Amino acid sequence: MIHRFIGASARLVQQMASQPVTWSSVTKAARGVLTTAQHTLTVFGLSAVAMIALLYSRPDFAKRVSDFLSPQQSAPAPVVASNAPIKLVAAHADTAVEVENADSKAAAANRPTRQQKYVTDWLSRRYRVAGDAANMLVSTAYSTAHEIKLDPLLILAVMAIESGLNPFAESPMGAQGLMQVMSKVHSDKFEGMGGSQAALNPVANIRVGAQILKDYVTRTGSVEAGLKNYVGAGAIDDDSGYGSKVLTEYKRLKQVASGKNVPIYFPPSPAPSTTLKTVSAQPKADTTSASAETAHGSSGQSGETVAGL
Numbered sequence: 391m392i393h394r395f396i397g398a399s400a401r402l403v404q405q406m407a408s409q410p411v412t413w414s415s416v417t418k419a420a421r422g423v424l425t426t427a428q429h430t431l432t433v434f435g436l437s438a439v440a441m442i443a444l445l446y447s448r449p450d451f452a453k454r455v456s457d458f459l460s461p462q463q464s465a466p467a468p469v470v471a472s473n474a475p476i477k478l479v480a481a482h483a484d485t486a487v488e489v490e491n492a493d494s495k496a497a498a499a500n501r502p503t504r505q506q507k508y509v510t511d512w513l514s515r516r517y518r519v520a521g522d523a524a525n526m527l528v529s530t531a532y533s534t535a536h537e538i539k540l541d542p543l544l545i546l547a548v549m550a551i552e553s554g555l556n557p558f559a560e561s562p563m564g565a566q567g568l569m570q571v572m573s574k575v576h577s578d579k580f581e582g583m584g585g586s587q588a589a590l591n592p593v594a595n596i597r598v599g600a601q602i603l604k605d606y607v608t609r610t611g612s613v614e615a616g617l618k619n620y621v622g623a624g625a626i627d628d629d630s631g632y633g634s635k636v637l638t639e640y641k642r643l644k645q646v647a648s649g650k651n652v653p654i655y656f657p658p659s660p661a662p663s664t665t666l667k668t669v670s671a672q673p674k675a676d677t678t679s680a681s682a683e684t685a686h687g688s689s690g691q692s693g694e695t696v697a698g699l
Contacts, residue, residue, distance in 0.1 A: 502528075502529065504649075505647045505648075506528055506529065506532060508646050508647055508649060509528055509543070509546065509643060509646055509647050510524045510525045511524075512643075512646040512652065513527075513528065515654050516550075516654040517554050517555045519555050524555070527557075527568070527592060527596070528542075528546065530592065530593050530597075531545045531546050531596055531600070534597050534600045535600065538600060538601055538604045539604075540600060540604045540607070541640075543640055543643040543647060544603070544613065544636075544640055545569075545600045545603065546643055547636050547637070547640035547643055548569055548599070548603060548636055549568045549569055549596070550639050551632070551635045551636050551639055552565075552568065552569050552570040553567065553568050553570055555568065556568070557590060557591075557592040558590055566589040566590055566595070567589050567591075567592070567595030567599070568592055568595045568599065569595055569596060569598075569599025569602075569603075570599075571595055571602065573586040573589035574586065576598060576602065579598045579601065579602075580594060580598060583598075602620065603616060606620050610624075614633050614637070617632065617637070621633070
């Protein structure tokens with residue numbers, strides 16, 4: 391069609407060159423050119439419509455045409471590069487999920503159980519301690535007991551008898567804190583917690599005191615004997631009723647933990663004997679024996695090394 395249009399134009403030019411130019415001849419030639427151009431455009435339009443219809447009805451053919459016209463767009467390199475950020479985001483998402491799961495597990499492990507809530511409420515009312523403070527002490531006792539494999543209720547019973555849950559209690563012999571630990575004797579156990587000054591830190595005091603108690607129970611083979619050594623009465627027969635007091639409170643806490651309604655007031659217990667005080671007042675004649683026992687964390691001579699009662 392294009393060749394026909396070009397040929398008609400050439401013949402028109404030849405006729406105009408060989409014949410004299412008149413208005414009729416110019417008009418005739420112009421009409422011929424316009425007719426040829428109209429036919430050419432019509433053919434092009436119909437061809438374009440046919441091609442569009444073919445591409446629309448044959449997507450595979452359209453893709454081949456597109457790949458032929460733009461071969462660089464089908465290169466695999468950009469696809470790999472575009473996938474890299476997606477993989478990076480996916481890795482970060484997996485890490486975030488793992489961190490979230492770990493935090494959820496830790497939160498679940500630290501969440502107070504129903505047993506802890508019973509014990510916290512009872513201790514708070516019995517010893518007149520603020521609820522939040524009692525909750526912190528009970529939670530610390532439970533987490534420490536879980537670490538060292540000791541009954542948390544036994545730790546709480548010792549805390550109750552030793553200090554009445556007063557973290558700043560101090561005996562005349564220098565026993566300090568909730569579990570009345572002799573920080574001068576057990577200074578090495580406070581090294582990773584800020585030194586001997588940490589004895590009045592509730593968490594540090596509970597951890598050190600519980601570990602000392604666990605060592606005595608393990609060494610002696612029984613809770614009763616361990617408590618006797620804890621109060622510093624391991625070398626004598628009478629512990630001034632200390633073990634009985636702790637075990638009585640321990641039994642009450644077990645009842646509380648099981649959901650039983652246990653009163654918070656009890657008749658006053660008999661006055662303790664003065665056996666330990668009498669021993670404490672004895673002259674320091676057997677210095678070698680006392681030094682040997684002090685190295686193990688207790689002193690039969692003074693009866694005050696661990697708990698200071």
